[in-house]
Amino acid sequence: MSTYATPPGGLPPETQLLTGRAIFTTAYAVIPRGVMTDIVTSALPGWHGARAWILARPLSGFAETFAQLVMELAPGGGSDRPEPDAGAEGVIFVTSGTLSLRLGAEHHAMGPGGYAFLAPGADWSVVNPGTVPAGFHWIRKAWEPAEGITPPPSFVTREAEVAPIAMPGTDGRWTTTRFVDPADLAHDMHVNIVTFEPGGAIPFAETHVMEHGLYVLEGKGVYRLNGDWVEVEAGDFMWLRAFCPQACYAGGPGRFRYLLYKDVNRHPKLRPFG
Template sequence: MKDLAPGAAQYFAPKGGLPAQTDLHTGRAVFTEAYAVIPKGVFSDIVTSFLPFWDKTRAWLIARPLSGFAETFSQYVMEVAPGGGSDRPEPDAGAQGVIFVTEGEFDLTIAGETHRMTPGGYAYIPAGTAWSLRNNGSELAHFHWVRKAYEAVEGLDKPEPIVTNEQLIEPSVMPDTNGAWATTRFVDPNDLRHDMHVTVVTFQPGGVIPFEETHVMEHGLYVLEGKAVYKLNRDWVEVEAGDFMWLRAYCPQACYAGGPGRFRYLLYKDVNRHANLRPFGR
């Protein structure tokens, strides 16, 4: 553990608006059978959503379960104006959630305990837990909200709430990388009560994933900082801070961090559960 160091990390947050009518259409958005890329330029006002029981709030809904694609999670980029928030944020009692703060501050109350959330703040909210959120400040607040239906296992207790900040956690360096690749983990990987992980992955300039990862986990990857060339299925794609990558299971992936600064992203993956042999209710 280390002391909180304000300014030690950067977190990209969308600003909305619309491109000028004189701009050329040269975006990088793509949706394929194996992956999608939503570039930061797509995060305009016209693609936002409003949610029931949320005041002065809008959301970019960047992932949702799709049959034949990624099916385990949804991910939102939330923007809450001063005075906004919700006392009834989660409509599904079976849904667990993770919040990760990228800009601004707000008060998060979980099971009756209130926490001041600041950039880099992380919260895990177990399914069925009462919570609320309120921006009592004077600036916009931005955060990611990942939702997943919790898969309970007989004999395993439900996880308890977690509230922390990534700047308080020492990253775990990946073996044989000389510090070029590290992961900030908010949950013990050996804790089988959890069926999803949301982490922050950091590559130093020139760092790489040196093989094509091909695995059962679905991914959401939101680039918090820097730029890279990312291998997605058969394609090498340039990505930068503010872009979102969405991968179905078994989509091959690798990357080269492009520099000159660090390349960092917020990563979702589903973990620690058997494959569902009856996905369509058979």
Template sequence: MSSTTYFSAPGGLPGQAELLSSKAIFTTAYAVIPRTVMTDIVTSVLPHWTGTRAWILSRPLTGFSETFSQYLMEVAPNGGSDRPEPDKRAQAVLFVVDGELTVELDGATHALRAGSFAYIPPAQAWRLHNPGSVPAKFHWFRKVFQVVEGLDKPEAIFTHESEHSISPMPDTDGRWGTTRFIDPADVRYDMHVNIVTFEPGGTIPFMETHVMEHGLYVLEGKAVYRLNGDWVEVEAGDYMWLRAFCPQACYAGGPGRFRYLLYKDVNRHTALW
């Protein structure tokens, strides 16, 4: 088994002599935000957070993300928030890629480290702080929870990638699999955030076209991704947004594993406008 790594080095400033060309692209079907453009000058600061900056990778916007926002957060030692979420409709998934964090929820304190996953239901007060001596970095997914009459409210989850095995895709000899933090059969949850892993040579051998919207952040390795009608090379630290029904496929060329953090909306009827 290969060692586990999580890319966690955004920031810095580009040199004034660098070329302007980039694989960054924004289309009506997909967007690619490469790690080279996630610099210090595109960060945001947020109300009621201290010692913290955020790279906002996606947000609800006409012609862009429709169901979620995704932030890459950097919290300095002793930084954090006692009031992180301003919207009581919002649920959260946190995935730590570097450093240490504590999350307080329902009177309990949970220690998180690289590879930790947390699901926080809507309308719950929580706190997050960095007790360590180095900056901590984590992905924060925010989504308005879709209430369904007769379904119980989903429960909080605190776990770690090491506690979950990779579920291989059928007929792939283990070259392609998914680490699932939420039971896919539990319809109380209306979103999933998984880790997808490809061994070198692993491939999505057909053009997936489906109703789920995606956010993909590459944690490790490199690959060639087919997005709508285009082939795009991606590597650790790159981010992709895929609109619902955007055709997609992938080929992991190696030399190491290719892994990404994947968001998708699930388990709900489509809205009728």
């Protein structure tokens, strides 16, 4: 059975040591679960009964393509007009509680593992109909037009309905759950789930143009980031700039799993600053 980490909230005691694992470099950042406290949440216009841990946003000179938020909705909380940018696409991934998502004229009940792709300009709203808080990731990107390509349609699914695909030569120790077809050029971002069984590893330093947001859903692992070894666990977030060398191995007795964002399927911009 899958488990999905959520931010702990609260505040640490005054007796706790200051030393921690948070780090921000020119190539990557690590935001450990322990720093996702109440005092770093944001309230958002158009939302009620909601708070957000904003883990990534476009930042000049660093990662520039996406924003990633962990949302927490109190019972009855939500939004009738959640997306302020008509050109933005989004993904919702539920980690706890229940969500009622209205997408056009259709209503979807979503629980942990629920996944929704929200096309640019989609008419949607969301509310927590339950009696306990609901948690979900909200990943946003400006959809990039390309000649002859129309935006992809919205859809709703859940992890349990999507078969993971084993990476070649790994005997299933390294798998990826892909919610969209990688060959579909209408999609200029992928939000997948990567799973490593004990003993699974990325055995080489991937170095590529795609930016990443990685939120650890389950287990623990050790990541090699730009020459540094970083230990991470469920609830931690990693933010990787383009071309940051990266590799990892599962570091515990159970599975190591994370939610992965990457930008794909577009020409590099030659004039990124206009």
